[in-house]
């Protein structure tokens with residue numbers, strides 16, 4: 001979007017939010033690719049209120065702010081200082097150093113622990129957009145996240161989530177939960193940036209279904225999704241490309257873990273071999289290989 005942003009990470013922290021996760025980059029690059037016309041162009045987004053949940057370093061929120069939105073970037077208290085530093089640094093770089101900052105909206109930081117009613121009230125819902133990337137990585141997060149999304153939503157709220165599939169169980173439970181409450185569209189890979197995409201990373205664009213609003217429904221949906229998770233994903237999802245974009249099978253083969261996704265030409269063991277002239281991996285390739293290595297090493301203890 002014409003800006004070069006810098007995000008500090010904290011490699012010494014054990015908190016997940018102090019690292020930039022790949023789906024946030026896929027999300028920001030998706031916005032960049034789709035901001036010339038349609039719902040993501042700055043003239044449509046100018047002044048829209050956006051909240052980012054579990055923002056971490058804040059990459060996805062900056063994508064929306066660069067298109068004119070007024071963003072509240074939120075996370076747990078432990079992550080807030082680093083998030084604030086990243087927001088302040090990049091905001092001043094965009095507004096002072098770059099002359100090309102006309103479409104920039106604003107971005108503020110707030111503590112928001114999912115399910116905390118005081119935190120939710122303090123950010124003054126409802127929002128036009130609720131965004132989050134890589135915010136569902138464990139089953140126990142689904143219920144507080146869903147309740148928070150419902151509490152922050154109004155009838156016209158759009159929810160955009162980026163998700164990297166790491167566990168088929170969590171993924172299926174998540175989809176079933178979302179589908180109980182939202183009309184779910186899965187962004188086809190063709191709409192994503194040609195480089196910043198991966199078979200295991202999905203973007204969901206969702207709107208509230210009518211009558212889906214109570215906390216009790218949220219509770220029962222999450223527990224019934226949990227009970228039903230082995231029954232597979234129901235087929236009524238309103239996907240942009242219904243038959244193609246729903247990876248359901250995780251295959252562990254040889255030295256690589258790949259997600260079966262017929263929509264994409266990219267497979268993890270067939271990463272595009274675009275190499276830099278000096279033979280090094282591109283930054284995105286290096287990130288993806290790193291992610292694969294982390295997954296393979298997840299259960300290995302070095303003593």
Ligand SMILES: C[S@@+](CC[C@H](N)C(=O)[O-])C[C@H]1O[C@@H](n2cnc3c(N)ncnc32)[C@H](O)[C@@H]1O
Nearest residue numbers: 016017020021024054055056076113114133134
């Ligand atoms: C995997 S990180 C992703 C960070 C960032 N969205 C990204 O894509 O780089 C998950 C984020 O969710 C946040 N998170 C987890 N549980 C949360 C909770 N109960 N309330 C608020 N944030 C939470 C973490 O603090 C962390 O920043």
